[in-house]
Amino acid sequence: MARQRGDTRAAWMFLSPWIAGFLVFTAGPMIFSLFLSLTRYDMLKPATFVGLDNYQELVTDPKVGIALYNTLFFTVLHVPLLIVLALALASLLRRAGRASGFFRTVLYLPVMTPPVALAAMFLLLLNGQTGAINELLGWFGFTGPNWTTDPAWIKPGLVLMSLWGVGSTAVIYLAALSRVPQELYEAARLDGASSWKQFWHITLPGISGTIYFTVIVNTIASLQTFTEAYAMFFGNSEVADNQGDSALFYVIYLFQQAFSSLRMGYASALAWALFVVIAVITAVQVRASRRLVYYESEPR
Amino acid sequence: MGRAWILAVVAALATGCAGLGESPDDAPNVLTTMGFGLPDEHATARVGVFRQKYPGIDLRITEGAFDEQQFLSAVASGEPPDLVYADRIKLGGFAARGAVQPIDDCLRRHRVDMSVFRPAAVRQVTVDGHTYGLPDFATVKLMILNNPALRAAGIDPATLPTDDWQALAEQTRKVTAVDGGRIRRIGFDPKLPDFFPLWAKANGVELISPDGRAAVLDDPKVVEAMRFTTDLVKAQAPWASFKAFKDGFDEFGAGNQYAKDQLAAMPMDSFYINTLATNSPDVDVTVKPMTDRTGTPFTELGGQAWAIPRGAAHPEQACDFLVTMTAKDTWVTAAKARRDGLAAKGRPYGGTFTANRDADAAIFSEVYRPAGNRIVEQGVPVVLSLQEKAFALPPSPAAPDLVRVWRSAAIRVLGGEQTAEAALAQAQREADLALRRVIGR
Missing domain, CATH: 3.40.190.10 (Periplasmic binding protein-like II)
Structure with a gap:
């Protein structure tokens, strides 16, 4: 009994730095932002209580709809593409044999690129008139679109850019693939299963827990996407807003409201609305996972 | 023992905080x-x-x-x-x-x-x-013209009309180069949406009221300026292509848009004279004032x-x-320090443009040294002639919102989403709302 109490105390001690950090740097600011969302506050004058006005405005603000649409569009395109590409790369890496370590490093290197540098580089690569990507498409007889200036192509261009960081997900999949029991493949081969059937019936269920994790994490990250789009299209105040609303993601709009229009109350309401949206989407994914995800430890 | 640990942690924290030192x-x-x-x-x-x-x-x-x-x-x-x-x-x-x-x-x-x-x-x-x-x-905005491109199109750079908008559109058409559907040279870049206040002023209207507490965006003259400038762009190329082409300019390099013959004319900030003089001193350009629709030279001060x-x-x-x-x-x-620094690199000194008139007078009489650079020799007198003819938008508590609102309106028109009238009507509503939020009007 005494030993158990000692263990509990030790656990709390080890947890306490995290708990303190969470309370001070996450929970505290969250509660404060919930309070701010009920006020009008421009950082220069004291906050005035406005009740649910900010939330009412949020419902009627057309820019919120645009920003939400852009963000969901990006997420719906980015997450599946990222997962498929990462899985394909991880599968190829599995077959790389001794060179696997080298390719793993090469694949992961782009993840190290600072987002702002990445944005600057892709602005040049994606330029519709002089960029290397359209130049490449031209070699195959395709006329590339204006990725960075045509409203219809700005978001696909950003999705293309976002795949630059596929390496981190691919490395996770590589680890998951190595944990799928080899005897299952041997048994399937003896039964005459094709490569595709092996992939569908063994590999996918075997790594479904990992896929589920990356879907959740990347969906949340996509719904909060900010840095690259901001650096490409909003970072320089001289050219900000020069491409219309096509790249106006939700968090960029939130940032504009907070730090350009100085509407901290409204920005806080936007933040809480996003929190709810993410929570709902995550809840749906968790529910769906009960049918789609297989954990080795649980009976099927 | 437990108490000793707690004391040690508290002491460490206290020492750490004290270690932050004196604030400036x-x-x-x-x-x-x-x-x-x-x-x-x-x-x-x-x-x-x-x-x-x-x-x-x-x-x-x-x-x-x-x-x-x-x-x-x-x-x-x-x-x-x-x-x-x-x-x-x-x-x-x-x-x-x-x-x-x-x-x-x-x-x-x-x-x-x-x-x-x-x-x-x-x-x-x-x-x-x-x-x-x-x-x-203090910077001013002025016209910088690509002489060879204009002359090849039969246009005298000295007479390119910024007061006669119809003639300007016509001459822009002549000097614009499009090859196989791809733009090769912009004839005239009105610099939208950044320079939209300049074009509205050219048409006789300022976008913000003198007290800074109202926006003037749906005025017919503002609408006319928006329609003209956006049509001018769209007549040369779709906005997406036009902007992508511009984004490819090496604006601050030796291979800039004038050196590469990618642009025939545009209004630009005066600092760019020194940039051109330094990076491509042999480029053949004419610097001239922007004029309003009555032909009077004017500029915007920044x-x-x-x-x-x-x-x-x-x-x-x-x-x-x-x-x-x-x-x-x-x-x-x-x-003087700037002049000497540039001279050490063999570069001309095109002056320092300040908001202090006495300082400018002394600089341009005592320090200025163009060192035979034609761009500086021709351009700097134009800058000096414009400084007293400059306007500036008044301060407004909602300035960032207002700027965003009219820029977005211009982009919507350029992108073909809205007409100039509809875009500016929407912009006016958004600006009114932004002002109401800030000053409670």
Whole structure:
């Protein structure tokens, strides 16, 4: 009994730095932002209580709809593409044999690129008139679109850019693939299963827990996407807003409201609305996972 | 034992906090700045003058471009820098919102004659009759024309009409080069959406009311300016292609749009004369004033200002600093240092354009050295002729919103989403809402 109490105390001690950090740097600011969302506050004058006005405005603000649409569009395109590409790369890496370590490093290197540098580089690569990507498409007889200036192509261009960081997900999949029991493949081969059937019936269920994790994490990250789009299209105040609303993601709009229009109350309401949206989407994914995800430890 | 551990942790935390040291706010002789850097002789020489004049002040310059979020957070937290350096249009907005403090007493104490500063610059830092900052640099907007391209199209660069919009559209059509559906040379870039206030003014309207508390966006003359400038772009290429082509310019390199014959004409900020003179001195361009629709030369004044944030710990020393930095003698010292620095690299010195008229007069009579550079020799007199004909939009508490609103409107029209009338009607509604939110009208 005494030993158990000692263990509990030790656990709390080890947890306490995290708990303190969470309370001070996450929970505290969250509660404060919930309070701010009920006020009008421009950082220069004291906050005035406005009740649910900010939330009412949020419902009627057309820019919120645009920003939400852009963000969901990006997420719906980015997450599946990222997962498929990462899985394909991880599968190829599995077959790389001794060179696997080298390719793993090469694949992961782009993840190290600072987002702002990445944005600057892709602005040049994606330029519709002089960029290397359209130049490449031209070699195959395709006329590339204006990725960075045509409203219809700005978001696909950003999705293309976002795949630059596929390496981190691919490395996770590589680890998951190595944990799928080899005897299952041997048994399937003896039964005459094709490569595709092996992939569908063994590999996918075997790594479904990992896929589920990356879907959740990347969906949340996509719904909060900010840095690259901001650096490409909003970072320089001289050219900000020069491409219309096509790249106006939700968090960029939130940032504009907070730090350009100085509407901290409204920005806080936007933040809480996003929190709810993410929570709902995550809840749906968790529910769906009960049918789609297989954990080795649980009976099927 | 447990108690000893707790005491040790508390002591460590206390020691750590104490180790943070004295804040600059607490030190009486420390002066901090935000938004300013020391990239060239203009900055280093002026800071040198201040340090020499006030050796007892420990000036700490936090280098880096002005960051609105950083500044406002600092003001809101009660620990602002002693001085802030930013674009005047932004400072005007901060003044109207109370983020910077009036400097009338400071100006009286130093007997600063505000009439030596250019009126348009003073207008940008004056709110309700109080001065909130001292203007620093001053840039104007003017036309820069690609002579070979225009002459090849049978157009005399000296007579390219910016007053006759129909003729301008016609001549733009002649000089624009499109090859296989891809634009090869822009005939005339009206610089939308950034220069839209200039085109509205050319048509006789300012986008913000003189008191800064109303937007004038759905005025028929504003609509006409929007329709003309957007049609001018769209007649050359779809906006997406036009902008992508522009984005590919090496604007600050030797292979710039004039050197590569990618552009025939555009209005541009005056600093670009020095950029061209330095990076592509042999490029054949004509610099001329923009004219309004009556043919009268005019321009828009831009530039930065120094101000003292609300709650600054050392406003008196900050006052000494901003008065010294913008004084005539300081500017002349900086101009000489700049000239000598450029001469050491074999480059011409095209002058320093300040908001202080006395300083400019001294610089251009005593220091200016074009060193035979044709772009500077032709362009600088044009800049000097325009400085007194400049307008500047008045400070508005909702300035960032208003700018965003009219820029977005221009983009919607350029992208074909809306007509000029519809876009500006929407912009007016959005601007009214933004103003209502800020000033409760």
